[in-house]
Amino acid sequence: MVQHISLVQKIKRMLKNDLKNPHMLIETIGKSVLGEDIECIVISEDPMKYGISYCEKQYKEITSKHPPSTSTNKDMKLPILINASIHGTEPVGAKVVLELVNYLMENESGDAKELLKHFIFICVPMANPDGLKKGTRYNENGFDLNRDFIFQTQPETKAIVNLIKTCNPVVLFDLHGYVSKFKDKIGLIEPCTQPHNPHYEYDLYIKWALPMAEKMENNLLFSRNNFFSNRYKNMKGVCIPFRDLSSGWDDYAPFCTSSYAILHGAIGCTIEAPSSGNDSIPWMLEAILGACQFLMDNKQEFLSDYLLFFQRGIHLNHPIHPNNFFPTCYIFTETNNTSYKVYRLVNHLINNGVKVDITLEDTTVEERFVPKGSFVARMGQAKSVLANTLLWEGEKEPKGKFSDICVWSLPLLWGVHSITTSTPLLAETKEISNKDLPAQENKTSHDKRIGIIYDGGLYRKQSHAGLKSCLNKLGFTVKEVHPRSLINKQSLEDIDVLIYNGFEHLFYTKERVKPIYQKHVLESKQQQKRCVKTLDYFLSKGGKFIAIGAGPAKITKSIFHLTNCTINTGKRNNNAIIHVDYLDHPINMGYSSKDIGFVYRPVWFSNTDGVEVIARISSDQDALIAGNWSDFENAKGYPVIIKEKSRDVVLIGLEICHRGQPEHLFNILLNAIYS
Structure with missing residues (x-):
């Protein structure tokens, strides 16, 4: 397989050399299986002020009981998360991040300065550093990380999940290659074909995802004379699956980075470069810059819908979903035989940004006894679509052509009995954190070879x-x-x-x-x-x-x-x-x-x-x-x-x-x- 060790070394040199740049901050967000740092580049007007902690604080403000109005948030910095090379055989994403960094750093007085007024760019150039080094699609454990975003079995996935949960980006671009469905419409930019994940606030998502993709396409067409190969110069557009395909590029299963990010309120967008040639790098960069221009042009209305996503969850008001699609809450009661499984599930929910309470008294719900010390995931919270996605049983025989598995219920597949209820839980509860949970059980060693x-x-x-x-x-x-x-x-x-x-x-x-x-x-x-x-x-x-x-x-x-x-x-x-x-x-x-x-x-x-x-x-x-x-x-x-x-x-x-x-x-x- 083709190896990309030189690219990895180049990225590491760039990270080391640019540490003193006033608009750039490097943070390590995790480790790969082989112990490689997973680096995150934050680019903003002042990354010490407008960085990951700013994004976290901003999210808490807009999801509080008394969120500021949209008008008072017009100067809000919008976090854009760019995830690259999660497949080690697709180095184009890492190269595009390098080009984006250069563009933002070398054009401070022009367009880049305007971009930094509105955005915080949070870039992960190597989401799979081990795979990138070895030229493998998967990580060192053999896992396709872009199929791991519900169960999060791998350390690289956990690092990206924690970044999404903390930053709550308005848009997530996941950079891939190499796809061309048509001769003249080269590359691919989401949104997807049906079937869509039924939990999405799809009216809010598609309202912005489709015109943003078309703006990216227009930006590429406007810039096509700057490309070198005739294939890029003569392109008539981009494949946008929602618009151009009948089926087969779905976002039903939230196992991929972009579809998982939608559950956090982001416009999740996978971008597939048309080829591995050099033109693919400016092609992707122009697409991203087109999206940024679209967001700046529509910032006020876009921000209003971004806030509305979380308010729908808080008030358990999901107008496009049928009644009772979201229960009032899920309740998990531990027993001697299943307590570690319950703790595992609750810990996972909290790690994903789902709020979990514990009951402080015995109670009943719909004539079922709920003892003190039971765990409760209420659906009246900012990320109710994420919570319900993780916890529901799933659909019987959902219709459509799927590109991945269509069932993933954590309670069922992890052996946790859950109670769902459509009536309010009246018992007194308090919110818990990971620190309130006991340590997980230790592994037992075995003598079988x-x-x-x-x-x-x-x-x-x-x-x-x-x-x-x-x-x-x-x-x-x-x-x-x-x-x-x-x-x-x-x-x-x-x-x-x-x-x-x-x-x-x-x-x-x-x-x-x-x-x-x-x-x-x-x-x-x-x-x-x-x-x-x-x-x-x-x-x-x-x-x-x-x-x-x-x-x-x-x-x-x-x-x-x-x-x-x-x-x-x-x-x-x-x-x-x-x-x-x-x-x-x-x-x-x-x-x-x-x-x-x-x-x-x-x-x-x-x-x-x-x-x-x-x-x-x-x-x-x-x-x-x-x-x-x-x-x-x-x-x-x-x-x-x-x-x-x-x-x-x-x-x-x-x-x-x-x-x-x-x-x-x-x-x-x-x-x-x-x-």
């Missing part, structure tokens, strides 16, 4: 990253086993349990994948046969094999020949939270007989007479809790976890560790390892 099938980056992903994260959280030390290493019979000698959760293509031969990915798969049919022999030998010596998800289940049958069951799979993008009937078995220890499961590219098993059935998809009418699973009726009642009787092979159809997110399901893997 675990090996996992390693995905080095097939299809620009490390599909085993969620599995590895899950095992680390459970306290296991993990050995990564490349598929090709299995041709050696001795490769599993120091492993007790081998686990496979990833693409089935890892055990295909190289002619079945594109040349760029061939190094991640097997060389030949002969290597496939040797892998089968290694696995058979491993199992004969008392080893255990666990396959998680659709791809590994298919390979377990078609190549490894370790099961005779029929493997049934749904569509690749189908995903859902479902009810599962967990039978009486050690693998299900700690789960109720009817508990939740999560599927992504669903898989279920039939012709299971020769195996032990451990869990089934519920056949109840309410078995589908939320999600998009087109052929769900075909899977109801069928096994979703099975175990071979003749050898220690377990097939788990649920995605119990997808992206390290569904923590409530992690113990299924722990139980399977030891059962």
